[in-house]
Amino acid sequence: MIDGHRRPHGPYTVASALLHHLVPGVLERSPELVAAHDIEIRAAAPGLRDVVPAGRATIDASLPDDERILVPAPRRTLRLANGLTEFVREVVPPGRTLMVCNGAETDPTDAELLDVMTRRIPPEVLTVVVYEGGPAPAGDPRGPGALWDLVDRCVHEGFLHAVAEAGRRGLETAEPGGEPWWRFAQRTATALGGLGRIGEAREVWAWARRCSQDPAVHAACAYGLAMLDARDPDPQRRDLARAREWVNEAIAISTLLRDPFERAFKLGFDRNGLALVELREGRPEAALALVESAMELAGELGERHPLHRMVLHANRGRLLAGLGRTKEALDDYTAAIALDPGFPDHYLDRGNLLAKLGLPDEALADYESAIRAGPPMPEAYYNRAELRIARDDTDGALADLGHVLELDPGYLDAYINRAGLLAALERDEEAWADVRAGLALAPGDVHLLVVLGQLETTAGRLGDAHATLDAAVAAAPGLAAAWGNRGVLRFAEGDVEGAVDDLSRAITLDPQPDLYANRAVALRSLGRTAEARTDERRASVP
Incomplete structure (x- = not known):
C-alpha cells in the first residue's frame, strides 16, 4: 500500500514509491527497458537519478538557472503518465494489486497516472485500488x-x-x-x-x-501580464490591445537595464512576445521583423542562452513557413534542432513542412525522431498516421491512430480520421463507435457529421442521413466531403440531378478521383454519356 498524500513529497508521490520498488530489480534483468523510460523515471522519482542515467536529455539540465527559460506545457504530464504506465505494464508480475490511500489528496500528477494505469493496464495484470482513508500528514x-x-x-x-x-x-x-x-x-x-x-x-x-522597484522585476511582470492576454487559449477572451500595452511597457523598461547581456536578452525576449501579438492581429510580416530583431540581439550573447536562440529559430521558422518561404523555414527548424536535438517539438514542425513539400520519407524520419526523443507523444503518432494515409498505408495509419487514442482518449482529430478510414473500409460498426465517441467530445463537429451521414446512408437511414448532411453543408459550405457525401445520398434517394449538383460543388472545392467517379455514375443515369466518360477519365488519372 502507498500513501498518496502529496505532502510532504509532492508530485508523483505514488509513482516514486512504486518505481523505487520496481526499478532496482528491472535494472538487473533488463537495463535496456529502464533506459527506454529514463526520462519518465527520473522525472517521477528523482531519488533514482543516481542509478538511472539520462540517456535521452535536452540541454536544459546543463544550463544555469537564468538560461532555463522553457516551462513544459501541462500536457507533458500525460506523456509521462503514459510512459510510466507502459513501463509498469511491462515489468509488474501479473495478478498484483496497487493500493493507494489518501486518494483525494494525491497530486494531479499521481491522479492522472492512476487514471492512465487503470485505463491501459488490464486488471488481470494490475488492479488499482484508490481509497480516501489514511493517516493525515503533519503541517x-x-x-x-x-x-x-x-x-x-x-x-x-x-x-x-x-x-x-x-x-x-x-x-x-x-x-x-x-x-x-x-x-x-x-x-x-x-x-x-x-x-x-x-x-x-x-x-x-x-x-x-x-x-x-527593480526595473528587471517590472519588465518581467509586464511581459507576464502581456502573455496572459496574448496566449489565452480562448480567442474570445484574448485582449490583444492590452497585451500590446503591457509588452510595450516591458520593452521600454528593458531598454533601461544596465547590464548589456541582460538588456540584449530581455529586449529580445520581449520583442519575441510582441511578435506573438502582431501575428494574432494578422500581421505576420511585422511579427517576422520583430523575431529577426530579437535574433540580432541574441548575437550579442555569445554562447549564452542557447534555448532562447532555439526558440527564436523555431518561431522564425513557423512565420517563414506561413509566408511560403519554405526553404528558409526548413533552415530555421534545422538550426533549432541542432541547438537541442533532444527537444521533440521541432521535429514535428519540420516534419509537417517536409510533408507539405512532398518529401514523405524525410517527414517520416522527423516524426520518428520525435517519437524516440521522449515519452509517448500522441501528436507524433497522429502526424505519422496522416502521412501513412497519404501513402495509402491504411493498416499503418489505423495502428497509429489507435495508439493515439490509447495515449489520449480525448484526441478528437484521431477519432475523425479513424472513423473516416473505417467507413471507407466498410468496417461500419467500428466507424459508428468512433463517431459516437468523437461527437461526445465535440457535439456537432462537421467532419464527424460527414462520416455519420455516410454511415447512415449505407445503413439505409436516408432521412437521418439527409438531416445530418444538410447540417454539415450548412455548417461548412467549403467542405468538399460534405457535398460529396450528400451527392451520394441524393443519388441513393433517386434525386440524380441533385446528386450531380452536389458532386459538382464538391469537385469545385476539391477535385478528387472518387468524386469524379461518383459523378460519372450519376451522369450515366441521366444519359449524359459523353460527360460521364470525361469524368471516368479524370477518375482514372493517378
Whole structure:
C-alpha cells in the first residue's frame, strides 16, 4: 500500500514509491527497458537519478538557472503518465494489486497516472485500488530553501499544480520584495497562467509590482501580464490591445537595464512576445521583423542562452513557413534542432513542412525522431498516421491512430480520421463507435457529421442521413466531403440531378478521383454519356 498524500513529497508521490520498488530489480534483468523510460523515471522519482542515467536529455539540465527559460506545457504530464504506465505494464508480475490511500489528496500528477494505469493496464495484470482513508500528514515544515528546491524542480518538469501550491507557500515564508520572494512570485504566476488560472496569475504579478522597484522585476511582470492576454487559449477572451500595452511597457523598461547581456536578452525576449501579438492581429510580416530583431540581439550573447536562440529559430521558422518561404523555414527548424536535438517539438514542425513539400520519407524520419526523443507523444503518432494515409498505408495509419487514442482518449482529430478510414473500409460498426465517441467530445463537429451521414446512408437511414448532411453543408459550405457525401445520398434517394449538383460543388472545392467517379455514375443515369466518360477519365488519372 502507498500513501498518496502529496505532502510532504509532492508530485508523483505514488509513482516514486512504486518505481523505487520496481526499478532496482528491472535494472538487473533488463537495463535496456529502464533506459527506454529514463526520462519518465527520473522525472517521477528523482531519488533514482543516481542509478538511472539520462540517456535521452535536452540541454536544459546543463544550463544555469537564468538560461532555463522553457516551462513544459501541462500536457507533458500525460506523456509521462503514459510512459510510466507502459513501463509498469511491462515489468509488474501479473495478478498484483496497487493500493493507494489518501486518494483525494494525491497530486494531479499521481491522479492522472492512476487514471492512465487503470485505463491501459488490464486488471488481470494490475488492479488499482484508490481509497480516501489514511493517516493525515503533519503541517508542512519546509522553509523557503526546501520549498524553492521543490518549486524549481517542478517548474522544469512541468508539474504546474505543484508549482502553484508550493509557490504560494513559498511566498508566505519569504520576505516580500526580496530576491527569494520574487523567484517564488515569478514561478507561481507563470504556473498559474499555464494552468489557465488567469485571475490568480494577475494577482501575483500585481503583488510583485507593488513589492518591488527593480526595473528587471517590472519588465518581467509586464511581459507576464502581456502573455496572459496574448496566449489565452480562448480567442474570445484574448485582449490583444492590452497585451500590446503591457509588452510595450516591458520593452521600454528593458531598454533601461544596465547590464548589456541582460538588456540584449530581455529586449529580445520581449520583442519575441510582441511578435506573438502582431501575428494574432494578422500581421505576420511585422511579427517576422520583430523575431529577426530579437535574433540580432541574441548575437550579442555569445554562447549564452542557447534555448532562447532555439526558440527564436523555431518561431522564425513557423512565420517563414506561413509566408511560403519554405526553404528558409526548413533552415530555421534545422538550426533549432541542432541547438537541442533532444527537444521533440521541432521535429514535428519540420516534419509537417517536409510533408507539405512532398518529401514523405524525410517527414517520416522527423516524426520518428520525435517519437524516440521522449515519452509517448500522441501528436507524433497522429502526424505519422496522416502521412501513412497519404501513402495509402491504411493498416499503418489505423495502428497509429489507435495508439493515439490509447495515449489520449480525448484526441478528437484521431477519432475523425479513424472513423473516416473505417467507413471507407466498410468496417461500419467500428466507424459508428468512433463517431459516437468523437461527437461526445465535440457535439456537432462537421467532419464527424460527414462520416455519420455516410454511415447512415449505407445503413439505409436516408432521412437521418439527409438531416445530418444538410447540417454539415450548412455548417461548412467549403467542405468538399460534405457535398460529396450528400451527392451520394441524393443519388441513393433517386434525386440524380441533385446528386450531380452536389458532386459538382464538391469537385469545385476539391477535385478528387472518387468524386469524379461518383459523378460519372450519376451522369450515366441521366444519359449524359459523353460527360460521364470525361469524368471516368479524370477518375482514372493517378
